[in-house]
Amino acid sequence: MEKRLRVFVYEEGDPPFVHDGPCKNLYTVEGRFILEMEFGENLFRTKDPDRAHVYFLPYSVTKMVSYLYKPHTYDVTPLQQFVSGYLEVISTKYPYWNRTLGGDHFMLACHDWGPAASTGNPYLYNTSIRVLCNANTSEGFNPRKDVSLPEIYLYDGNISPELLSVPPEDDPRPYLAFFSGGVHGSIRVLLLQHWKGQDNDLRVFEYLPKELNYYKSMIESNFCLCPSGFEVASPRIVEAIYAECVPVIISENYVLPFSDVLRWESFSVQVDVSDIPNLKKILKSVSEEEYKKLKKGVRAVKRHFVLNQPAKRYDVFHMILHSIWLRRLNVRLSRQ
Incomplete structure (x- = not known):
């Protein structure tokens, strides 16, 4: 080319x-x-x-x-x-x-x-x-x-410094999953209804508590939830990749970027909207070996999403x- x-x-x-x-x-x-x-x-x-x-x-x-x-x-x-x-x-x-x-x-x-x-x-x-x-x-x-x-x-034309200093691949992440975002669209409504404030390991917030940092919360999580809002795309997908946090795509009718050449199943988890109530069970079912492969996949594709x-x-x-x-x-x- x-x-x-x-x-x-x-x-x-x-x-x-x-x-x-x-x-x-x-x-x-x-x-x-x-x-x-x-x-x-x-x-x-x-x-x-x-x-x-x-x-x-x-x-x-x-x-x-x-x-x-x-x-x-x-x-x-x-x-x-x-x-x-x-x-x-x-x-x-x-x-x-x-x-x-x-x-x-x-x-x-x-x-x-x-x-x-x-x-x-x-x-x-x-x-x-x-x-x-x-x-x-x-x-x-x-x-x-x-x-x-x-x-x-x-925000200022550059990747946040917090996302440029991600811990080594083998460092343990204390939380299973993370999401923070407003009520934009029906998918987020369902996500917040089922998981907002319900689990200390699968942390879902509508408004991020003042004591928490958004990007640090991503870096501390194994999975980052990326539900669609009013429109299908979400900047959280790229932010999760920068944070080397496995994206969890929750969407409908969304064609993922560069899917002609990137195998999204090798670095993300896709969850049907109907399975939002089973979210923790689905993520917990990912074996340690499978997770390591997904994490490795995230690191491999990271350069393809950098401006x-x-x-x-x-x-x-x-x-x-x-x-x-x-x-x-x-x-x-x-x-x-």
Whole structure:
């Protein structure tokens, strides 16, 4: 891929909607990818569109929401109109969109409304490669053409120092499992109903007690519970991997990031929502040998979820491009 893949980035549009993105919040991966693709010293970008294999639409849905959305209206029409207008400019000025109806073009959005914004153009929604944190198959995410993007929450743009000093692999962790989070969505409601304050070993909190540290609690636990909220993706999955705490995925209709190449069963536990009442029994049934394999798997995949600056081989930037490359291989160009 490194030797062959070339990406053309459209230069049309102005910041903040285009060529810019968030780099210090829940949607960090969206802004960091845009900036790395546009300004990083990577091998993939080409200035010659005729040499490109894929074409990047470098707009930020998060920035659109910040500037175009009217609070409390839940009206995404302005986002859809921007996308529609942007693609009209692209398809009029260049021949590349029309020859595949967008099949070799990709957008990237971590905001929950990324899928909704993509409906501004039917071919963007149905044909293009959509790289989305909100990778929900019940809401139109198509794993054959779309890419699941990991949600990475970097408060100040960097991994927390606490997560950079994880104890050695063999150090015992005193607690079975940990979760702390608000009541966002039905899955968390069930989790809190069954386990909030019920067990000193399987620690589940709605609000983290003042005497506890969030990341330290992860590092002290063998398993980290990662239930979906209002949307399927959760930054806890990546945080758990950083903490080398085996993620426990509790979700529905969620396509896990990079699952084309990563065997999630080798470094995580997936629990059906209906099995939330049996959570402790399920985790206790994992043998010591199985747990060591899972922990080893977490350590092995950790580098694939790191946002380096500048990007490094095998990190999340390269994993995203590899996922896009795999889907581009399915696109046939018109002979026009």
